[in-house]
Amino acid sequence: MTAYVVSAYGVFAGILVTYVGILVPRARSRRRAIAEVEARLQEHGE
Amino acid sequence: MSRPPPSVDDLPVHATRLRFIPAAAALLLALAAGMVFLYAPLDADQGLLQKIFYLHVPMAIVALCGFIAGGVFAVQQLRTRSRVWDLRSYIAIHLSLILGVGVLVTGSIWARAAWGHWWVWDEPTLVSFLVVFLLFACYQPLRFSIEDPERQARYASVFAVTAAAFVPVNFLAVRLAQGYVHPRVLTTAGGHMTGAMRLTFYIALLAMTVLYVTLFRAEIASKRDAIRLRRARRALEAAEAAA
Numbered sequence: 001m002t003a004y005v006v007s008a009y010g011v012f013a014g015i016l017v018t019y020v021g022i023l024v025p026r027a028r029s030r031r032r033a034i035a036e037v038e039a040r041l042q043e044h045g046e
Numbered sequence: 047m048s049r050p051p052p053s054v055d056d057l058p059v060h061a062t063r064l065r066f067i068p069a070a071a072a073l074l075l076a077l078a079a080g081m082v083f084l085y086a087p088l089d090a091d092q093g094l095l096q097k098i099f100y101l102h103v104p105m106a107i108v109a110l111c112g113f114i115a116g117g118v119f120a121v122q123q124l125r126t127r128s129r130v131w132d133l134r135s136y137i138a139i140h141l142s143l144i145l146g147v148g149v150l151v152t153g154s155i156w157a158r159a160a161w162g163h164w165w166v167w168d169e170p171t172l173v174s175f176l177v178v179f180l181l182f183a184c185y186q187p188l189r190f191s192i193e194d195p196e197r198q199a200r201y202a203s204v205f206a207v208t209a210a211a212f213v214p215v216n217f218l219a220v221r222l223a224q225g226y227v228h229p230r231v232l233t234t235a236g237g238h239m240t241g242a243m244r245l246t247f248y249i250a251l252l253a254m255t256v257l258y259v260t261l262f263r264a265e266i267a268s269k270r271d272a273i274r275l276r277r278a279r280r281a282l283e284a285a286e287a288a289a
Binding site: 002004005007009012016026037040045 | 079093094095097098101102105144147148151152155156158159257261264265267268271272274275278279281282285286289
């Protein structure tokens, strides 16, 4: 029974970690890219 | 005077306002896990196996509510034609699908231990949840098969509203079904839970809800950033072409 309970909670933890592991780096790289592009836009504006 | 429909720029920015909610989600998840394994008593009938319900049932409730929320946001999209409501509807359904996978897998694990089968086709709760899940699983292929953003939003919204209408029907069908063997956790009589079990269950439900809200806001912020990035790149291309 313990194995079933551990597997069920493991599945949930696995889904959560995978999801956050995809979402957070992607969000960070997007914010970095925005800052980079906006800085280049400002250079063009000057 | 009615307010204008929200634009993509009205969506929350990732940095500041999001910090409190993930912390609350992490705290509530830790509290729920602690209560499940250290506070809630062992079930007299199922023993340790019943601990799966503190995860499986809140996930199922939040997933189904997320599908309904997706339908409600879709109604708003059809009313206002706003891109923001379309994004909200898409993300609500997307997250509910992920939780739905968790519901199906944890349910199967419980069924294997309790009934000796991974899946039972004559059990209304399982089959009706699978039907709702598969229905919403068609949402994304439908959405991304349409290139024009206006049409994509409109068709996806119509689908989301129609599919969301099946969720309460699913719930009612299961409640009315006779001869079921799936345990009832929430009933008007309080189910078979003692006070400590019920408190643990409600904390687990709250934790799952706050987790869903956290991921929802994070996804919204991420989509907003993607749109900002696209706009900034277009502006940069135009500036470079003009130079």
